[in-house]
Amino acid sequence: MDYKEFSESELNKLIPIQNDFKAEFKLDDFAHWFYDADVEILRLYNDDNDEVFFKYIPIGTFSLTSKTWMWSWFNNYLSEKNKIETLKIKKFGEENNYEKLTNGTFPSDEYDGWEFLAISFEILKGIGTYKINLENLEYYVLIPEQVYADGNSEVKKMKQKKLECGNHGYRRPAFVCQHLDPETKRGFIESFEATPDMDLEDEEYFEAWCDDCEKIRVKYNGWNEESEKFANIKMVCENCYFEMKALNNS
Structure with a gap:
């Protein structure tokens, strides 16, 4: 056959x-x-x-x-x-x-x-x-x-190990400062250059913060009690994370 x-x-x-x-x-x-x-x-x-x-x-x-x-x-x-x-x-x-x-x-x-x-x-x-x-x-x-x-x-x-997002279902968690959202450009600074679907090591996460947070981070010589208080980090899903990144890079 x-x-x-x-x-x-x-x-x-x-x-x-x-x-x-x-x-x-x-x-x-x-x-x-x-x-x-x-x-x-x-x-x-x-x-x-x-x-x-x-x-x-x-x-x-x-x-x-x-x-x-x-x-x-x-x-x-x-x-x-x-x-x-x-x-x-x-x-x-x-x-x-x-x-x-x-x-x-x-x-x-x-x-x-x-x-x-x-x-x-x-x-x-x-x-x-x-x-x-x-x-x-x-x-x-x-x-x-x-x-x-x-x-x-x-x-x-x-x-x-997954976060359930109302828009994207179960996805990996990511962390961004309180100022970042999918609608407003505020700059997008990452702890490392991230791409969608990339493999992460254990205890490694997508992390990003805005331009204002970066100024405060530099002022206080890195992440500490004062700079972290200003950033007030929140958890989002990885899809939301890359939507914010795409917005700020457009």
Whole structure:
């Protein structure tokens, strides 16, 4: 069987399974999503009383800018340890001479992504699939099982290290002075040059303050009781942080 016949066959098999999966968990009813690469858990939710958790395996990504697909086993930026499972797909491709399953990255489209999910579902097994829509990227994941919040140490770990933002859902916390907001330019000085989605070391956070705070910091030779009192640092989510940064750099 050539690749086109095989991929279409697997996609046709996945469609009714995926429809049942979506219906069972009412996936279309959830307004928000969040995933944690450290514990490999996807959370779909409306609020703390209306949520569902799944284990996930990252299959690959489709770039909306470069129009290319990248398999997870080839992607050095993905930190999920279970991405090694996708090497089984590569091995299957090598055994059957399916080039799209063996090349790490190549020109593609979003339709390929669903075919790759269907093939992954057949090889790795699971209960469903999901596509996470990022800003310039579509992230395709396989769902092997549901997990439950009660008594689950991984879910607890995920929630403890994240801040729930009313606008952006669960995100990493960041710290800014009391004067910074998403609407007014006041300068944006960082403790280090930060970029969205960058990896942070333990106990390392995004931190920024305005021009007036910088003047006070210099006046008092750094951060101390007086300069910190003026800054009155507040906690925001990382998305809010980078919105403020973008505003002040525009």
